[in-house]
Amino acid sequence: MGVKGLQSFMERCCPEACVTVNLREMARQHVAKNHQGPTLVVDGMSCLSHWYSCKDWVCGGQWREYVDILKRWVEAFTSADIRLVFFFDGVVEEQKRQEWVKRRHRVNRDVSKIFSHIKEYGEQPDRLSCLPSSLATFTPYALRSLGQEVFCSVREADYEIASYAYQHDSMGILGQDSDFIIYDSVPYLSVAKLRINSLTTIMYDRQRLCRNIGLAVTQLPLLACLLGNDVVSEEHMQHIRNNAMTIYRRTSSAPSSGAPRDHVVQAVAQFVNSLCSPEDEQNELVPQSLNAPTPLKELLIKGICSYLLPGQKGFEIVDISALPSAFEKLVSPEILKVCREKHVAADGFMVYSVVCAGVTECSNSLEDEEDTELLPQALVYKYCRQRIYGLLLLLGQESPSVDYPVIKEWFVYPGNLLKEADIVHPVPVHLPYGEPSLDFLWLSTGPEVSALRLTAFLSIFDCLEFSDLYGAIEDSLLAALCLITYIVLQVQTLSHEDVDAYLSQAVCMRLKSPLELQQIELPLFSSRAVQLGSLYVRGLSHLVGANNASGCPLPSAALMPWHNFDGQLFHSKYLLAHSGVEKTELLDSDLSCLSQFLQLKEKLLEMCRKRGRILQSKPRAPQKSVKPAPGVRNKSAYSGFSQNVGGDWRGRGAKAGHGWRERGEERRPWGRGGHRGGGHRGGGQPFHRFHPSSYEERPVDMSQPPKHFSGRSYPERGRYQRAPTWPHPPAP
Structure with a gap:
C-alpha cells in the first residue's frame, strides 16, 4: 500500500x-543520544516476501525451514543489541476495502498463470511467485515462539506502526511502504534493500525529499492524498492532477524525458506549494485556495487525518472513538476485553474480527479455477466457520435474538467477484452442562471445563468420537486427524490415495530433521497436489480459530504448520501414494510410523462409515511425458509422473457440465439437513446451491435420525429461509 510512485x-x-x-x-x-536501548519497529506484512525464501514455495510451505530463516534474521539484530517489535495487519478498514479487493483480483490473475505453468511444464514458474497460504496468520506465532514482541493491529497497521515508533522514540521503522515517508515519525528504513549480514539498508529521508520538492513535512499528507493513496483513490483526484500537469508543462523548464509518474509527483508538489508555501502558517488541513467542493474536501480531510499521529498538530480533530462491538448484546464485557487483548497480542486469530467487527476475510489461496473436482477452501471450511461463529455468538443464548446475528465474509475463491460480502449465519454448537455460556467456557477453571473445551473444539469439526485419542496420541496428530477427516467429509472427490498422502505426511514429519526436509527433491509438481497442500494449510488456520473460540483446549503450538506440515514432504507423499507404492515404503520403512498411520486411518474410516461417506481408491495415473519448460533439455527427471495428476475429469467418462462450477451450483457444506433456499451474492451473481438427491451424494451422520427444520425464519439476500435446528452431537 502507500503512495504510488513516490518511493521510486x-x-x-x-x-x-x-x-x-x-x-x-x-x-x-541512538544509545548515545537517547540513553536507552534502540528499538526497531518492523512492518511484518512488508517483510513476508523477503523472509520466505524457501525453494518450493508452490507446495504449501516449507515451514520448519521458514522458522529457521526467521530465527537467523532475528539473531542478526539481537547480536547488534537492537530490540525488535513486530506489527501485523489485524483488520481491513472498510475505507480501504475496495483497494483490498483490487489487489485480490490482481493476485488471482497471477495464481491462474501459476497453475497454467504447472500443468504445462510440471514445475513451478520462475517469474511468478505466491506466498504460501496463511503465511501472515502463522508468522506472528512463529516470531512469538522465538521470544519476540508481536502486535496485531486493531486499525490500519501502518498507522499503529508509525504511532508506536513516534511515541516510543524508536530508532526506526523497517518496512516497504511509502506511507512511512508521509508519516512525520521516525526514520523509515527499507527491508527490500536490507543486507542482513552487514545490517545495511537504505533510509528514505523525508526532510531531504521536502527540500528537493519545495514542501514542508506537514504538507506531505496533502501531497499523498492528491497523488492518490488507500483512502483517497487516484480516480477521485484525477482532475486536480490533470490541472497540475497542465500548469507544470507550461511553467517548467525541465526536460520531458523520464518516467511519467516522476513528472506527476513534481507537478503535484509544485501545485501544493502554490496553495500554501512552506513558510506560511497552515491553519487548515485543506487550504481554502484549493476551492474543492465539500464532498471532495471532506474526503481530503479524512485522508490527511489518517497520517496525523498522537501529539501532532491537527490530531485533535481525528476521530479515534472506539466503535462498539458488532455483537455487544450477545457477549459480555469480559469476553470483549479478552478478545481484544488476545488479538493485540497476536494470539487470538479470528475471534476478534468476528465478535468485535462482525466481519472476517481471507486472502488468495493457490486454487486452480479450472479444476472442477476440488472445492475452493472458502466453501470447504464454511461449515466449520459457521460453528465457530455459533460458539462465539450463540452459546448460552436462551433463544435466538430477533436480530439474528450474521457475519460478513470477504473470502477470495474462484467465481467470487468480491462486489459485496457473503452473508453467513452462525450454526449453534450444542454442548453438555446445560448450554454453558462463553464466559464459563473461556474464563472458568477445573477439569470439567477442560473437558468441555475439548468437546467444543471437536464439535466444530464434528469429530467428537476422537475424544478418546486425547492424551493417547500427540496433540498435533489429533489436530491433523480432525482436519483430514473434516476435509474428507467435505470434499467428495478425495480418495484413499489423497488420505494416505495427508496422513503419511503428518506421521512422518515428526521424525524428519529440517535438513532432511530441505533435501527432498521432487521429480515434478502436480497441480492437484498444490491445491490440496494449500487447502490443508488453510485448514490449520481454521484449527487455530476453532481452538481460540473453544477456550484453547489444545496448545497453539500443536496447531502450527512447522509441527505437522511440510509442502515438499506432502507433495512427495502424494506422488508416491498415487503411484501405488506399498504402505511400508510410503511410511519410510518405519514400523512405528506404519503402526500409527494404520491406527489413524482406521479411525478416519470408522468416522466416514458413521457419516455415510464411502472412501474409494482412485489413483491418478502418471502421464507418459511432460512438456519441458523453456531451457530444460533433459526430460528424464519427469518421466513416470504426471504434472497434472488431476487430469481432465471429462476424459474419465464423466459427462460435461458436472463440475460444481459448470453446473452453476454451490457445493453446499456437508452439514446435516441441507435445505433448499434461494439467495444471491455480490454483483447480482447467483449464490449457487447444491441440493443432493440422495445420501450417496453427501456425507450424513448416520448415528442421528434426520430432523426437519423447525428454527426461526430469517432473511438472506432478500428471501426467507428456515434456520436449521441441528441435532445434538453424540457425547464423547
Missing part, C-alpha cells in the same frame, strides 16, 4: 534522500 521517484529524482545506513552504527548513535 525519490530513488530516481532525489537520490540524496536515499541514504545508505549501517544499522549497528545507527543503534550506537
Whole structure:
C-alpha cells in the first residue's frame, strides 16, 4: 500500500534522500543520544516476501525451514543489541476495502498463470511467485515462539506502526511502504534493500525529499492524498492532477524525458506549494485556495487525518472513538476485553474480527479455477466457520435474538467477484452442562471445563468420537486427524490415495530433521497436489480459530504448520501414494510410523462409515511425458509422473457440465439437513446451491435420525429461509 510512485521517484529524482545506513552504527548513535536501548519497529506484512525464501514455495510451505530463516534474521539484530517489535495487519478498514479487493483480483490473475505453468511444464514458474497460504496468520506465532514482541493491529497497521515508533522514540521503522515517508515519525528504513549480514539498508529521508520538492513535512499528507493513496483513490483526484500537469508543462523548464509518474509527483508538489508555501502558517488541513467542493474536501480531510499521529498538530480533530462491538448484546464485557487483548497480542486469530467487527476475510489461496473436482477452501471450511461463529455468538443464548446475528465474509475463491460480502449465519454448537455460556467456557477453571473445551473444539469439526485419542496420541496428530477427516467429509472427490498422502505426511514429519526436509527433491509438481497442500494449510488456520473460540483446549503450538506440515514432504507423499507404492515404503520403512498411520486411518474410516461417506481408491495415473519448460533439455527427471495428476475429469467418462462450477451450483457444506433456499451474492451473481438427491451424494451422520427444520425464519439476500435446528452431537 502507500503512495504510488513516490518511493521510486525519490530513488530516481532525489537520490540524496536515499541514504545508505549501517544499522549497528545507527543503534550506537541512538544509545548515545537517547540513553536507552534502540528499538526497531518492523512492518511484518512488508517483510513476508523477503523472509520466505524457501525453494518450493508452490507446495504449501516449507515451514520448519521458514522458522529457521526467521530465527537467523532475528539473531542478526539481537547480536547488534537492537530490540525488535513486530506489527501485523489485524483488520481491513472498510475505507480501504475496495483497494483490498483490487489487489485480490490482481493476485488471482497471477495464481491462474501459476497453475497454467504447472500443468504445462510440471514445475513451478520462475517469474511468478505466491506466498504460501496463511503465511501472515502463522508468522506472528512463529516470531512469538522465538521470544519476540508481536502486535496485531486493531486499525490500519501502518498507522499503529508509525504511532508506536513516534511515541516510543524508536530508532526506526523497517518496512516497504511509502506511507512511512508521509508519516512525520521516525526514520523509515527499507527491508527490500536490507543486507542482513552487514545490517545495511537504505533510509528514505523525508526532510531531504521536502527540500528537493519545495514542501514542508506537514504538507506531505496533502501531497499523498492528491497523488492518490488507500483512502483517497487516484480516480477521485484525477482532475486536480490533470490541472497540475497542465500548469507544470507550461511553467517548467525541465526536460520531458523520464518516467511519467516522476513528472506527476513534481507537478503535484509544485501545485501544493502554490496553495500554501512552506513558510506560511497552515491553519487548515485543506487550504481554502484549493476551492474543492465539500464532498471532495471532506474526503481530503479524512485522508490527511489518517497520517496525523498522537501529539501532532491537527490530531485533535481525528476521530479515534472506539466503535462498539458488532455483537455487544450477545457477549459480555469480559469476553470483549479478552478478545481484544488476545488479538493485540497476536494470539487470538479470528475471534476478534468476528465478535468485535462482525466481519472476517481471507486472502488468495493457490486454487486452480479450472479444476472442477476440488472445492475452493472458502466453501470447504464454511461449515466449520459457521460453528465457530455459533460458539462465539450463540452459546448460552436462551433463544435466538430477533436480530439474528450474521457475519460478513470477504473470502477470495474462484467465481467470487468480491462486489459485496457473503452473508453467513452462525450454526449453534450444542454442548453438555446445560448450554454453558462463553464466559464459563473461556474464563472458568477445573477439569470439567477442560473437558468441555475439548468437546467444543471437536464439535466444530464434528469429530467428537476422537475424544478418546486425547492424551493417547500427540496433540498435533489429533489436530491433523480432525482436519483430514473434516476435509474428507467435505470434499467428495478425495480418495484413499489423497488420505494416505495427508496422513503419511503428518506421521512422518515428526521424525524428519529440517535438513532432511530441505533435501527432498521432487521429480515434478502436480497441480492437484498444490491445491490440496494449500487447502490443508488453510485448514490449520481454521484449527487455530476453532481452538481460540473453544477456550484453547489444545496448545497453539500443536496447531502450527512447522509441527505437522511440510509442502515438499506432502507433495512427495502424494506422488508416491498415487503411484501405488506399498504402505511400508510410503511410511519410510518405519514400523512405528506404519503402526500409527494404520491406527489413524482406521479411525478416519470408522468416522466416514458413521457419516455415510464411502472412501474409494482412485489413483491418478502418471502421464507418459511432460512438456519441458523453456531451457530444460533433459526430460528424464519427469518421466513416470504426471504434472497434472488431476487430469481432465471429462476424459474419465464423466459427462460435461458436472463440475460444481459448470453446473452453476454451490457445493453446499456437508452439514446435516441441507435445505433448499434461494439467495444471491455480490454483483447480482447467483449464490449457487447444491441440493443432493440422495445420501450417496453427501456425507450424513448416520448415528442421528434426520430432523426437519423447525428454527426461526430469517432473511438472506432478500428471501426467507428456515434456520436449521441441528441435532445434538453424540457425547464423547
